[in-house]
Amino acid sequence: MPEPRLSISEISTLQSSFAEDVEAYAGAGLDGIGIWEMKLPPGGDAESIALVRESGLSVTNCVTAIPSVLPMPLMDGPVDPRERVEAVCASIRRLAAFEPQSIVCLTGPQGDLDPAEARRIVVDGLRRIGREAQAAGVRIGLEPVQRIDHELWTLPTSVGEAVDLLDEVDDSNFGIMFDVWHLWNGASILDDIREHVDRFTGVHVADWREPTRTWADRALPGDGVADVPRLLAALDEAGWRGFYDIEIFSDDGTFGDDHEGSLWRLPAEELAWRAREAFMTAWKAGKEGVLQ
Numbered sequence: 491m492p493e494p495r496l497s498i499s500e501i502s503t504l505q506s507s508f509a510e511d512v513e514a515y516a517g518a519g520l521d522g523i524g525i526w527e528m529k530l531p532p533g534g535d536a537e538s539i540a541l542v543r544e545s546g547l548s549v550t551n552c553v554t555a556i557p558s559v560l561p562m563p564l565m566d567g568p569v570d571p572r573e574r575v576e577a578v579c580a581s582i583r584r585l586a587a588f589e590p591q592s593i594v595c596l597t598g599p600q601g602d603l604d605p606a607e608a609r610r611i612v613v614d615g616l617r618r619i620g621r622e623a624q625a626a627g628v629r630i631g632l633e634p635v636q637r638i639d640h641e642l643w644t645l646p647t648s649v650g651e652a653v654d655l656l657d658e659v660d661d662s663n664f665g666i667m668f669d670v671w672h673l674w675n676g677a678s679i680l681d682d683i684r685e686h687v688d689r690f691t692g693v694h695v696a697d698w699r700e701p702t703r704t705w706a707d708r709a710l711p712g713d714g715v716a717d718v719p720r721l722l723a724a725l726d727e728a729g730w731r732g733f734y735d736i737e738i739f740s741d742d743g744t745f746g747d748d749h750e751g752s753l754w755r756l757p758a759e760e761l762a763w764r765a766r767e768a769f770m771t772a773w774k775a776g777k778e779g780v781l782q
Contacts (some may be wrong), residue, residue: 492731494722494773497522497550498765499694499737500529504744506758507531508538512545518762522548524692524735525588527555527581539588549590550733551631551667551692554581559615560598560608564642564705564745574598575615579622586626591733592691594667595619595630597645597655612645613658620661631667631691632656637676639705649673649682653689665691668725669737671708674698674716680724687728694737695722695769704747706739710768712775723776736765 498520500511508529515523523542530538542549556567556577568574578595585593595616600608616632623630634652635644646652652666668690673679675698697714699707711718722734738761740753753761 495521495733496766496769497524497733497735498762499524499735500526502736502738503758503761504754509541510758512541514758514762516545516547517759518766520766522550522733524550525552535587549588550735552585552590552593554578558596558598559612562598562643571611571615575618578619582622582626586628590628592629592631594633596633599641599643616659617661620663623663629691630664632664633667633669636672648676649686653686665689667692669694670716670718670721671696671698683724683728687730692732692735693725694735696738703749704741706741706745707749708739710765711772712768718772719776719779722773723779736769
């Protein structure tokens with residue numbers, strides 16, 4: 491297997507600034523940064539772009555301030571899907587200047603809507619987002635979300651469901667954001683990787699802590715039960731050659747649960763080094779498993 495290209499999604503170092511993230515990730519020898527719009531200093535995008543360029547980091551998978559078409563009860567934002575979609579489009583125009591590999595998008599949950607109406611709203615919203623992405627010259631990665639507690643987050647909970655939704659949207663600017671933490675326990679995960687890897691826009695990596703205390707209680711690769719080495723090997727065998735983006739949610743009280751051992755309490759530099767080491771250990775374990 492060729493050496494992987496490794497990035498960190500900025501949510502993993504929640505308490506540090508954008509500039510601190512850039513310095514820490516580059517200092518740890520990483521290849522990229524997954525920008526979260528909420529971390530960008532207001533009014534300073536030219537300086538932020540220059541900072542990234544000077545660091546040598548590639549911009550991988552960006553997350554918009556409003557990340558979904560339908561509202562998500564655990565995150566702030568407008569309730570009206572039309573307002574949300576226009577906010578996503580404004581973010582696409584902003585983030586396109588950073589030349590990302592993709593911009594991540596979620597559907598949001600059905601909520602109190604009729605299933606058919608929720609899907610119609612999502613399809614219409616994604617088509618509007620797709621037109622904006624085409625104008626901006628970027629790709630959108632639709633992210634299917636973990637089936638456990640999916641009613642708080644999403645319509646699609648598997649690669650197959652995301653493919654069906656995107657086939658209905660019918661816009662080539664869309665692909666699928668593959669997330670190990672969200673998808674590891676799907677019954678057809680290995681088949682999904684082999685069949686649909688060419689539609690992936692990015693790969694988020696975190697491990698499933700057991701027991702998992704909340705949705706924001708993810709672990710570094712190898713510290714959970716998701717068998718990350720097997721999934722990394724499957725992705726590589728299927729032909730994935732893009733970035734692997736470490737994405738850690740580890741609540742320190744920010745979302746209401748102060749987890750013992752929260753990774754968000756670590757300095758950005760320490761998290762970056764630990765994430766790199768954990769990923770490479772899992773990567774090598776996957777490679778050894780393939781060769782046996």
